[in-house]
Amino acid sequence: xxxxxxxxxxxxxxEFTHFLRDKVKVFPFSHxxxxxxxxxxxxxxxxxxxxxxxxxxxxxxxxDRAEEERALAFKIxxxxxxxxxxxxxxxxxxxxxxxxxxxxxxxxxxxYTELDKPNPISCYGESKFVGEQFxxxxxxxxxxxxxxxxxxxNGNNFVKTIVKLAKEKKPLKIVDDQRGTPTYTxxxxxQTWRLIQxxxxxxxxxxNDGEATWFDFAKExxxxxxxxxxxxxxxxxxYPTKAKRPPYSILENYSLELEDLNIMRDWREALxxxxxxxxxxx
Numbered sequence: 230x231x232x233x234x235x236x237x238x239x240x241x242x243x244e245f246t247h248f249l250r251d252k253v254k255v256f257p258f259s260h261x262x263x264x265x266x267x268x269x270x271x272x273x274x275x276x277x278x279x280x281x282x283x284x285x286x287x288x289x290x291x292x293d294r295a296e297e298e299r300a301l302a303f304k305i306x307x308x309x310x311x312x313x314x315x316x317x318x319x320x321x322x323x324x325x326x327x328x329x330x331x332x333x334x335x336x337x338x339x340x341y342t343e344l345d346k347p348n349p350i351s352c353y354g355e356s357k358f359v360g361e362q363f364x365x366x367x368x369x370x371x372x373x374x375x376x377x378x379x380x381x382x383n384g385n386n387f388v389k390t391i392v393k394l395a396k397e398k399k400p401l402k403i404v405d406d407q408r409g410t411p412t413y414t415x416x417x418x419x420q421t422w423r424l425i426q427x428x429x430x431x432x433x434x435x436x437n438d439g440e441a442t443w444f445d446f447a448k449e450x451x452x453x454x455x456x457x458x459x460x461x462x463x464x465x466x467x468y469p470t471k472a473k474r475p476p477y478s479i480l481e482n483y484s485l486e487l488e489d490l491n492i493m494r495d496w497r498e499a500l501x502x503x504x505x506x507x508x509x510x511x
Contacts, residue, residue: 231256233280233322235265235313236287240384241327244414245284248422256280260287265309271316282425283317284325285310285364288357292331293471295352302356310360314367323372323430325421326364328357330377330409330436335475340440342483343375343432351472361432372424374417377436377480378446381414382507387443388500391450392511395458401451405444405462409478410436413499420485420492427490434480437496449497453504454511 230253236242237257246257256278263274265287275283288306289295295302310326317324331354332347349355361373380386394401412435420435441449444462451458465474485491504511 230254230282231278231280233275233278233283234258235263235283235285236260238383239286239288240381240386241379241414241417242284242286243383244381244418245286245421248415248418252422265313266304268312268316271312272319275316275320275322279320280317280322282323282325283313284421285313286327287313288327290353292351292353292474295356296471299352302352303359306353306356307359307363311363311367314364314371318368318370323370323425324364324368325372325374325425326360327417328361328373328375329354330375330478330480331475332358332361332375333475333478335407335477338477340479340481341434342481343434344483350475353472365432370430372421372430373432374421374424374435375433375480376412376417377478378409378411379414379417380411380503382503382510383414387411387446388450388503391447392454392456395451395456398458401447401458401460402463402468403444403447403460404465404468405442406465407474407476407478408440408442410438410440410480411446411496411500412436412493413496413503415503416493416499420490423490423492429488429490431484433484434482435485435493436480436482437493437499438482439495439497440479441496449500450504453501454508
């Protein structure tokens with residue numbers, strides 16, 4: 230099997246590259262090596278490689294900055310997704326796209342399933358939802374996975390921010406009224422690989438199990454790494470941001486459960502695994 234990985238130097242792309250390199254023939258491309266906005270280059274490269282699967286990890290993920298860089302967010306997350314999906318279709322390859330819990334408005338108080346209607350309240354969420362639609366529309370052989378509160382060893386994320394602030398002895402005042410599920414990149418990769426191996430198509434929620442606030446998440450990070458830091462809960466209005474966040478965005482892996490394919494573990498177990506694995510680097 231030949232697998233193209235786009236956005237291979239990001240936190241999810243890096244994880245895919247390292248997980249798959251001894252299982253299949255991997256063709257990893259960073260943004261600089263292959264730009265998803267260059268449809269002609271995508272077509273040329275895909276025709277050269279003739280991949281079986283294209284994993285699109287290229288994304289604009291700056292949630293707050295997207296409110297000011299709206300056009301750029303839509304270019305990368307929406308138009309880029311369309312380009313990748315169609316280029317994959319033209320060479321008979323499955324396309325994999327990653328979306329977000331931020332496609333929902335957070336007005337529910339029970340977990341969101343794939344049957345719930347999205348209603349994004351930020352530019353980032355909107356751009357990812359349009360990316361879902363384009364991915365679906367331009368290649369019937371697609372996998373769309375919605376993930377939440379992602380962290381891994383490569384790139385920037387909440388875990389690294391908490392560690393950095395704790396080491397700098399800065400106060401950790403963390404929002405305690407937004408609920409979601411921290412999700413480890415390695416678990417997303419393993420779940421995606423299982424779906425690919427099964428020949429699955431369609432939309433899946435794929436977050437770790439359970440729920441947390443950002444405050445809960447921060448406390449668990451501090452505890453796991455024995456950081457000398459006090460974590461204080463605050464309300465969302467005490468930490469204003471340019472982009473609105475859904476107050477409740479817990480994803481239920483409903484389709485995975487229905488198809489007996491769910492291998493996503495509890496978020497606390499996943500975080501312990503992550504912090505133990507990379508303790509020396511922290």
